[in-house]
Amino acid sequence: MKTTLLAAGLLSLASMAIGETPVLTVLTYDSFTPEWGPGPLIETGFEATCRCDLQFITAGDGAAVLARVKLEGVQSEADVVLGLDTTLTADAAATGLFAPVAAAENTLPVPFSEPNFVPFDWGWFAMVYDSTKLATAPTSFKELAASNLKILIQDPRSSTPGLGLVMWIKAAYGDQAAQIWADLADNIVTVTPGWTEAYNMFLEGEADMVLSYTTSPAYHLIAEGDATKSAALFREGHYLQIEVAGKLAASDQPALADAFLAFLTSDEAQAALITTNWMYPAKTPSSGLPQGFETLIQPATSLLFSSAEAQAARGPAIEEWRTALSK
Numbered sequence: 001m002k003t004t005l006l007a008a009g010l011l012s013l014a015s016m017a018i019g020e021t022p023v024l025t026v027l028t029y030d031s032f033t034p035e036w037g038p039g040p041l042i043e044t045g046f047e048a049t050c051r052c053d054l055q056f057i058t059a060g061d062g063a064a065v066l067a068r069v070k071l072e073g074v075q076s077e078a079d080v081v082l083g084l085d086t087t088l089t090a091d092a093a094a095t096g097l098f099a100p101v102a103a104a105e106n107t108l109p110v111p112f113s114e115p116n117f118v119p120f121d122w123g124w125f126a127m128v129y130d131s132t133k134l135a136t137a138p139t140s141f142k143e144l145a146a147s148n149l150k151i152l153i154q155d156p157r158s159s160t161p162g163l164g165l166v167m168w169i170k171a172a173y174g175d176q177a178a179q180i181w182a183d184l185a186d187n188i189v190t191v192t193p194g195w196t197e198a199y200n201m202f203l204e205g206e207a208d209m210v211l212s213y214t215t216s217p218a219y220h221l222i223a224e225g226d227a228t229k230s231a232a233l234f235r236e237g238h239y240l241q242i243e244v245a246g247k248l249a250a251s252d253q254p255a256l257a258d259a260f261l262a263f264l265t266s267d268e269a270q271a272a273l274i275t276t277n278w279m280y281p282a283k284t285p286s287s288g289l290p291q292g293f294e295t296l297i298q299p300a301t302s303l304l305f306s307s308a309e310a311q312a313a314r315g316p317a318i319e320e321w322r323t324a325l326s327k
Helices: 002-014 039-050 062-075 089-094 141-146 160-187 195-203 216-224 254-264 267-274 307-326
Strands: 023-028 053-058 080-085 118-130 151-154 188-192 209-213 229-231 238-248
Touching: 023 062, 023 254, 039 053, 039 254, 039 267, 062 080, 062 089, 062 160, 080 089, 080 160, 080 254, 089 307, 118 160, 118 216, 118 254, 118 267, 141 160, 151 160, 151 195, 160 188, 160 209, 160 238, 160 307, 188 195, 195 209, 216 229, 238 254, 254 267
Parallel strands: 023 053, 023 080, 151 188, 151 209
Antiparallel strands: 080 238, 118 209, 118 229, 118 238
16 A cells, blocks of 8 residues: 555646646744754655655644644644644644545554554653762653652643643542642652753753653663663553654645655565664564664553543643643
């Protein structure tokens, strides 16, 4: 299916007037496009096959991307939206701004059925720390709240990791979630708009732990040769994030958008995403996972709301977070 879609998209492009270079505009989050992120490799790889100009525009973190799509509506210059996750897909689909897309093969750890979206990577949220500064990490949110450790988190209204955290606590603790937030409030140094700001502050030593992913230590180990970063394994389980891309119905490049979505799950793109976005691939490439990933923690329990459950839980979960931090 993926190969057929890619070929059909390229055939359509070949029929365009000679000398005309079609432009595909992809709206994504800030950390996707820097030279150290996946953007440059994805751009180079896709442009080599599409005879097109792939252009990225950014809007903060994942939740901010959806907010921009809603604000711009059918006037959006984007053809593809990349970087939402399954806590946002029901909300995104309800706008009517996304077109159905072909299902893509995947090796996700859970079933995926979202007619408007293609998964491109996934991971578990985790609290990351420096093992040279913190000898023993907490093994639950309750232990973390009872400690004197200082943490950095992201705003769930603008950040998909921030939203993932409130969903994690809601999924793990249910009616006790508000109390967990109340107990955690004095551990929180600050709440940043997105992941990049919080993680940089952590690296600068401004807190003991930061909300990130179980895969974050792999970056330090593989890219920097630094084995000092670890992810704390929590007994209540870890919330799963599946990142997705979708095609806007108002796109004037629908065939090109379909070809791009197919390319995202190709071996080339998936291999690039592993060691630039530092997440697990939605479809494991033939080369497998790079050495170093075998050292990562493996949660015994994966927590995940369905997209409909997430849509219903989102407002109350954010309100519990906001109430606790405003006291």
